Amino acid sequence: MDQRAELPAALAGVRVCDFCGQLAGAGATKWLAAFGAEVIRIEDPVRQGRWDILRGVGPYVDERRGIELGGGFNNHNVGKLGITLNLRTERGKELLTEIIRQSDCVTENFAAGVLDRLGFGYDRLNAIRPGIVYVSNCGFGHAGPYAAFKTWGPIVQAVSGLTFSSGLPDQPPAGWGYSYMDHTGGYYMAMAILLALIHRQRTGEGQWVDLACTEAALTLHGPALLDWTVNVRPSRREGQPNSNRSQSPPMAPHGIYPCAGEDEWIAIACRDEADWRRLAPLIGQPWTDELGFATVSARIASEDELDACVAAWTAPQAKFALQRRLREAGVPCAAVQKPGERVDHDPDTEGLWPTVTHSAMGQVRVDGIPARFSETPWRMTRGAACLGEHNEDVLGRLCGLAPAEVAALREEGVI
Secondary structure, eight states: OOGGGGSOOTTTTOEEEEOOOTTTTHHHHHHHHHTTOEEEEEEOTTTTTTTSTTTTOSOOSSSOOSTTOOHHHHHHSTTOEEEEOOTTSHHHHHHHHHHHHTOSEEEEOOSTTHHHHTTOOHHHHHHHSTTOEEEEEESSOSSSTTTTOOOOHHHHHHHHTHHHHOSOTTSOOOOSOTTHHHHHHHHHHHHHHHHHHHHHHHHSOOEEEEEEHHHHHHGGGHHHHHHHHHHOOOSSSTTOOOTTSEETTEESSEEEEEOSSTTOEEEEEOOSHHHHHHHHHHHOOTHHHHTOOSSHHHHHHTHHHHHHHHHHHHTTSOHHHHHHHHHHHTOOEEEOOOHHHHHHTOGGGTTSSOEEEETTTEEEEOOOOSOOOSSSOOOOOBOOOOTTTTHHHHHHHHHOOOHHHHHHHHHHTOO
């Protein structure tokens, strides 16, 4: 028997009243649910949960469509309980008040001020449940000149400077991926929730964590900010940035090179002369000796020419076969994997995409958690909740309502 199965989950006993949606919020509370917290997701029955734009949006598992069948929504809400409350009604607010009274944490990623306008700002939350942990996540936080502005991940990336910092010389900024800061914002939010809970565990004090996603993005700029403030060197100058090379520490070759086939690539990095001496014999072409590439400094000085030579060598080769040869020789490298290759054929990621049971979709694979706890591992078995799927369970356990009362609330439009 697995001894770990007898241990409580890492976050067992933590209850979260959750208004999070999209990626930046839902991704945070997904982590909490995976490690054992009871996350109760509140949705609006009038709009059928569509504040979250992922509700009902593809990808789909088959030809069926509808608000219960969105793959993205399921992926970011696995393991959570789902209820509906119409907060336009007094009865809906009363039920929410009772759920908050029995919760450890309230989480949301609305635009600044939305929860306050619903009558559940921090002061009200703390009055309902003294010591409550309230974590909000919006683009610019609730204070400052930009507080009223609304954002999405790509906007956060642009305003914070991440988009500006990535690209190739003499080309427009390439950015850090479509919604990099939606996902990363969720990671920061998960950490913020846990840190606030740890503080309360130690002191008994709750607090409002006002997370500004743009400021979270700024923390990723350390070297560029130092380069400007200390050296007065802008990120965009002649030859910079080159996000396909390593300037700190200098390495060459260091880049992504083409391989045989459509959009196939391999990453190669030579950290020093030892790596180069392993790579050069595999290349086995005169230019490795004739062009003066023996030292890192020499290779850096002729990096354009070096990259062109390496690319010409890798281009006709199959990426996985080349990866195997290079690794056997001790050269740092990795084939650039496409999603299907990464999910289905990489032994290092076995178990990272578990199959969960969704009430409408059936058996569906989802993203797991890239953190392994030896004694209290994460678990995912249940898919995201269908709209109001757990109304009877949650309202019965926490609010003392009988099934007939829950049915009556549904008829009245409260849930």
